[in-house]
Amino acid sequence: MARLTSELATAEAKPSVISAENLSAGYQGRSVWSGATFSFGKGEFVGVLGPNGAGKTTLFRVILGLQRPIAGSVQIFGAPPRRGNPHIGYVPQRHTIDTETNVECLELVRLGLSGTWWGFDPIAHHDRDAALSALDAADASDLAHRRLGALSGGELQRIFLAEALVSNPDVLLLDEPLSNLDIRRETELLHLVNNVVRSRGVTALLIAHNINPLLPHMNKVMYIANGRMATGTPHEVLTSETLTRLYGVQVEVIKDPHGNVAIIGVEEHHGDIP
Amino acid sequence: MSFSLNILMDLQEIWRYQFMQNAIEAGTLTAIVSGVTGYFVVLRKSAFTAHAFSEIGFAGAAWAVLSGIPPLAGLLIGSNLGGLGIALLGRRAVNRDTQIGIVLAFSLGLGLLFISLYSGYATQTYSILFGEILGVSRDQVVETLAASAGILVCTGLFYRPLLFSSLDEDVAEAKGMPMLALGIAFMAVVACAVSFAVEVTGVLLVFSLMVTPGATAQYLTSKPSRAIACSVVIALIATWLGLFLSFYTPYPVSFFITAEAFVFYVLVRLVYTRFRWEKISSGSLLKPPVDRGG
Numbered sequence: 001m002a003r004l005t006s007e008l009a010t011a012e013a014k015p016s017v018i019s020a021e022n023l024s025a026g027y028q029g030r031s032v033w034s035g036a037t038f039s040f041g042k043g044e045f046v047g048v049l050g051p052n053g054a055g056k057t058t059l060f061r062v063i064l065g066l067q068r069p070i071a072g073s074v075q076i077f078g079a080p081p082r083r084g085n086p087h088i089g090y091v092p093q094r095h096t097i098d099t100e101t102n103v104e105c106l107e108l109v110r111l112g113l114s115g116t117w118w119g120f121d122p123i124a125h126h127d128r129d130a131a132l133s134a135l136d137a138a139d140a141s142d143l144a145h146r147r148l149g150a151l152s153g154g155e156l157q158r159i160f161l162a163e164a165l166v167s168n169p170d171v172l173l174l175d176e177p178l179s180n181l182d183i184r185r186e187t188e189l190l191h192l193v194n195n196v197v198r199s200r201g202v203t204a205l206l207i208a209h210n211i212n213p214l215l216p217h218m219n220k221v222m223y224i225a226n227g228r229m230a231t232g233t234p235h236e237v238l239t240s241e242t243l244t245r246l247y248g249v250q251v252e253v254i255k256d257p258h259g260n261v262a263i264i265g266v267e268e269h270h271g272d273i274p
Numbered sequence: 275m276s277f278s279l280n281i282l283m284d285l286q287e288i289w290r291y292q293f294m295q296n297a298i299e300a301g302t303l304t305a306i307v308s309g310v311t312g313y314f315v316v317l318r319k320s321a322f323t324a325h326a327f328s329e330i331g332f333a334g335a336a337w338a339v340l341s342g343i344p345p346l347a348g349l350l351i352g353s354n355l356g357g358l359g360i361a362l363l364g365r366r367a368v369n370r371d372t373q374i375g376i377v378l379a380f381s382l383g384l385g386l387l388f389i390s391l392y393s394g395y396a397t398q399t400y401s402i403l404f405g406e407i408l409g410v411s412r413d414q415v416v417e418t419l420a421a422s423a424g425i426l427v428c429t430g431l432f433y434r435p436l437l438f439s440s441l442d443e444d445v446a447e448a449k450g451m452p453m454l455a456l457g458i459a460f461m462a463v464v465a466c467a468v469s470f471a472v473e474v475t476g477v478l479l480v481f482s483l484m485v486t487p488g489a490t491a492q493y494l495t496s497k498p499s500r501a502i503a504c505s506v507v508i509a510l511i512a513t514w515l516g517l518f519l520s521f522y523t524p525y526p527v528s529f530f531i532t533a534e535a536f537v538f539y540v541l542v543r544l545v546y547t548r549f550r551w552e553k554i555s556s557g558s559l560l561k562p563p564v565d566r567g568g
Contacts, residue, residue, distance in 0.1 A: 084450020115438025
């Protein structure tokens with residue numbers, strides 16, 4: 001399996017931001033996926049794809065230092081993962097916010113920067129300025145004084161993006177930001193993330209279910225399935241050969257004239273694979 | 275003594291009584307602490323947990339009465355042990371209604387056993403259940419002052435991490451916040467705040483100071499610092515007015531405090547709903563400046 005990933009990983013001339021060698025991760029000694037070797041450079045937009053339960057969020061938890069790898073190594077700017085790494089901005093899939101949360105958006109974005117500071121300082125306002133510019137970068141300035149509980153799904157995702165951007169990270173980990181968005185909001189949010197990636201030179205990993213909205217933006221694909229991982233450019237990964245080898249059963253990748261991709265034969269076999 | 279229309283003279287009259295002076299001082303401190311911690315209790319949706327503390331504290335207090343030690347010590351031990359247990363259960367333990375309910379019922383049963391074993395006056399039990407602010411001694415006021423200062427300093431120290439972890443647990447954890455330690459610290463602060471609030475409102479009515487003002491404040495402003503200030507002001511008004519009214523009537527202080535907090539909550543919600551309804555019907559909510567919500 002290591003052969004598959006190394007074969008596809010294009011040799012990077014520039015120094016890598018995130019790299020992994022023969023990485024395995026899982027829970028209680030049982031691996032979810034193993035043998036992952038990849039390297040992502042500055043300013044790359046990576047789509048992380050794969051069926052439910054394939055271990056996409058597990059990958060994020062390993063990079064964030066919330067979970068130790070079972071085997072192999074992973075490095076962020078040449079250092080092993082650690083909790084509280086200031087290089088990383090993170091948008092988790094689930095949030096504690098609901099319609100009852102009567103707190104204004106600006107406060108949450110400020111906490112993205114100052115939430116880890118101890119003590120109470122009612123006068124300090126530099127986190128406020130940083131929060132306002134992060135809201136601007138996430139195209140959410142108009143939401144600054146709205147209540148979190150009153151926002152729609154797409155608006156909330158822009159606030160979470162601002163919350164992640166406020167500490168000026170070099171890496172963005174976005175866990176399913178497109179779930180619960182309709183096609184138009186999906187496209188808008190992806191444009192926004194793409195702008196951030198391009199203008200700030202941020203390396204973004206974005207977990208998604210659907211490949212097609214990502215195709216115009218992403219440089220790399222990381223496809224996790226069947227306990228394994230295939231990494232490379234969309235052209236390299238999204239082929240019948242690669243995905244057939246990954247899943248271990250016959251998979252057909254079909255492209256329509258607009259460049260949209262359909263993967264057929266995956267769902268029926270998912271779960272049956274030993 | 276009877277109520278006159280001259281409020282200043284009434285207040286002077288009230289202040290002449292040592293027990294009223296103690297009650298006002300202890301009540302003021304408790305209202306401030308409850309208002310501050312109550313905001314976080316509501317934000318973290320831990321109202322039921324806070325209530326469970328007081329019931330576990332009741333078992334502790336009843337045990338203390340039986341063993342001849344001050345009920346407050348029993349309350350503090352009981353509620354802090356309960357808080358530690360809930361914090362250790364895990365990060366999402368505050369949402370475990372069922373387990374908390376089971377422990378709560380068992381605690382009340384234990385408390386009942388201790389009371390039946392105790393052959394002394396039942397009045398002490400009554401005062402733990404429904405509050406005994408008019409019986410607060412000088413020493414208790416000093417104890418409350420020390421505890422309040424400690425609780426407020428702790429809350430100030432944890433303010434931003436606490437707010438962050440309440441609003442966005444996963445990101446706070448990824449940012450390296452010690453979630454378990456923070457959870458234990460918060461539970462300890464609430465357990466202590468509840469124990470002192472019990473002196474004023476009693477075990478069964480502790481919601482009126484711990485939860486209602488914080489919940490009301492959330493409708494008044496969406497800025498946490500202002501909401502905490504509002505929560506404190508509401509708790510203070512409820513306590514002061516309750517003491518004032520009960521001085522001139524034969525009815526218990528706790529009743530007035532709960533009733534005022536409740537009425538204030540209902541009024542604020544009515545005004546808030548009406549205000550939002552007007553905003554919707556005037557179209558300002560239906561026509562956002564640029565339509566790009568999701």
